[in-house]
Amino acid sequence: xxxxxxxxxxxxxxxxxxxxxxxxxxxxxxxxxxxxxxxxxxxxxxxxxxxxxxxxxxxxxxxxxxxxxxxxxxxxxxxxxxxxxxxxxxxxxxxxxxxxxxxxxxxxxxxxxxxxxxxx
Numbered sequence: 001x002x003x004x005x006x007x008x009x010x011x012x013x014x015x016x017x018x019x020x021x022x023x024x025x026x027x028x029x030x031x032x033x034x035x036x037x038x039x040x041x042x043x044x045x046x047x048x049x050x051x052x053x054x055x056x057x058x059x060x061x062x063x064x065x066x067x068x069x070x071x072x073x074x075x076x077x078x079x080x081x082x083x084x085x086x087x088x089x090x091x092x093x094x095x096x097x098x099x100x101x102x103x104x105x106x107x108x109x110x111x112x113x114x115x116x117x118x119x120x
Contacts, residue, residue: 002116008070019103038073
């Protein structure tokens with residue numbers, strides 16, 4: 001059975017990276033605790049590409065921003081649904097302070113679920 005992946009593109013102000021890193025570390029711990037196979041948060045490093053759309057344009061980056069590309073790997077879509085349901089009920093993920101002041105613009109946050117075509 002093919003694995004399932006949730007993927008994310010997150011535009012973020014560089015000055016908010018420290019706050020994002022705190023949330024990312026919490027997310028990694030919680031998702032893996034509930035069974036995610038892998039959890040990755042990757043900071044944009046080489047974003048000037050010679051062809052294609054490129055992440056800066058895709059994410060509509062503004063001055064002082066960069067992009068985080070993230071993904072979480074599961075055994076299957078059903079496994080993803082089970083893990084995410086548990087994560088969303090976890091009180092660590094529902095901290096009111098974290099919810100009212102996220103370190104990134106939720107209006108430009110992009111995500112989607114993907115079925116594996118070719119894996120490692």
